[in-house]
Amino acid sequence: MINPSAHGWIDKFFAEQRLLPHPFPESELAFYTQTRATGFIFGHTISFDSTHPIDTNSRLPQEISKIGLLNTLYQMFRWEKQTDESELFITEAVGFYNSLITKGFNPLQKMLPSTTPSHKLEKILHDRVQTNEDLITKNFSHAITNALLFIDVLAFKQYLEKGSISDKYFNKIEGIVMSIVSLSLKTKTNISPHDVLLLKLFDASVRYTKFSTTAIKTIDDLELSYLQNDLEKLYMIDLAGISLWSDEKVENEERYFLYKLGESLSIDDSLVLSSITFINSFIANHKKEIPYFNYSNPVKHFYDQTSDSVVVLINRNKKRLLKEISQSKELMQLLAKSTHKDLDKEEKKKIKRQLLDVCKSIPSLTIFLLPGGSLLLPLLIKFIPTLLPSSFNENIED
Template sequence: MNPSAAGWINKFGHLAKKEATYFPDFTSLYQELKQNGFVYGIHLDIPDFIPVEHKLTEDEIAKINLLTALYFTFKFEKGEVDFELFVNTVFQYYRSLEVAKISFLNKILGGTQTENQLEKLLDSRIYLGGNAFNRAFGNSITNSLLYVDVLIFRIYLNGHPSLMEHAQLLEYVTMNIAYQALNSKDAHEKDVKLMQLLASSLTYVNLNEAHFDGSYRDLLKHNFTDCEKDYFLDMACLTIWEDQQVSYSESDYILGLGNDLDKTEKEVQSAIENVFDFFQKNKERVSYLNDKNLASQFYDGMSKNVSKLILRNSKRLKKELTESKELVGLLSKSAVKELTSEEKKKVQNQLLDIFKSVPSLAIFMLPGGAVLLPIFIKLIPKLLPSAFDDNRVEEN
């Protein structure tokens, strides 16, 4: 499955239908979403039942996990899933929260089918905003509060009368709990990055108008579900994880929060251990913990974006390359010896001509785009003929 190509939601539906019992209940779904990082707002892995051909990027992982969470939540609340009904329900759900504002251009490009529109909508939910250049620097990354969408969807399915108010309350309480957790410890630079990431992920609360003072006790008097309370506790544990030990003040805070959430001391300790284990296992993969300079961030970001574009269009590129025997010969030669200046110029011009025929690779045509050519040449051996059509569903 390729979550960056059209038709991926339909492909997901066929895969999920075969794995209807993959998650027996909401608790098992929540635990796997924690292990994959989705609950913590850190997008690292997806469920095993979804096959992928290429290494997934952070935004693709987030899209798959969000749809997985929504799908199985729908199944638990409504029983057997009619996939078309599920897609229409999710689309109407986001429309009711006024986050389904798809641009006129996207409507033209994406068609009128609800699945196509939902693909565009989920794209808009994943990124915090900004352009491709900012994304390359890591300044516009994936939404860290996506699990709130799942919690709200669950109460939407049960006919909650004040959906937007509850969505705002969930985000507001989450941020106040995180701020209180931060105030219970000596903050480090990484803690501040985490709080900035959470704040920038707010959807239903206006950051410029909200006042987060760390108070949460009065807010917890509202009738929150056990699932929402689990999420509050995990987000608090996320905030205090960094030094991998709990000081007296942190322990006092987290146990007090657990008591307010009607959690036992054992449940609180388990939540702490889960988040510590997660970061111990994945600390090298969590992007906001990296201390790379801007040049490294830019190169890494562009490499990921360009690699994804190339591999996702490999079938087209392979066809174009096979029709340019001179170019293939020069690329083969470059693997064993240095090309002359004239040959390098010829390779560059012919590659740019090829990229003109693949709209998705328009980035190479931008001023300075030629500096990305070494990334393309490095990936040529990995081009696979099935990449362009990996969301095709085989009919029996």
């Protein structure tokens, strides 16, 4: 299984995907429909458009986003170039992102010249899935990643077709996205807490523009002439649709807004209806998993998401963790005692101090050493007994 948190994962990704042939998209609409079905364009990937299955279980949110971005860029490349040549794709992708350096993004400046193209792309994708602000990650959930990654795919399409990308492209597309999303929210008959959060998420995902919503009052105020490609237009319809969704339906006034937007974009009504139908189904099936639809109890959501990530990290480093813990007789005794008896204040301090020392020796667990990371230690302590030999856990049964 590929691990996007470790070096070499892109090479392994392509080694696995070469095992089975993958048909080329029949059209741009087919490419978009297949991509939309994965959830990637909504910032919540549930699957991947690949013939060789890629599991989403036991992966961190950022890892899923990395795979989703890589695979979607690759499928766009396959459609444009009609080839599966992964080495050429990697070269094109690195060249594309390298061309953005003068536009305020320089992921390669700290990399050694000898670094392989695939390793360069790994570093780039790691940077791209991050949001620009800590506001959401502090107040909502650390699991949030860049929700507008599909703009990279749209820009990559331009780059593949023309060999370059306009200085204005990202500014224009991001500005239009924020205009449409903010106007969509103004159109809603009922504003919910998740609507505000969704707007903050999009605002934290833009890289090249900061947008003021005051000038946009109607669809006629939108500057849509820059959108020339059907993929760009369909993307705008879908982002408007997910912004308008609430209470498991889209109200009549909101449907009218979407059809009016579709008319302004020269998008057929059937495609607008398809967007509405898909979004209703997608959210109905995955609402509990989508971070920005869980605002009703953000503290619980944060804890649940953090617990899931901690479990993933612990399971991945189980052998190393057990080895380090077993080298401390006192720590083992305290952990055993904690399974059947409350520890006193001094004992708790000893466990905390010794576990932090253990985490220092395991790179993947340095999350516990970051500011605020010690607050996650109870989660680590909770799961450790389940990883230890059965003889250790007899204390729990007793």
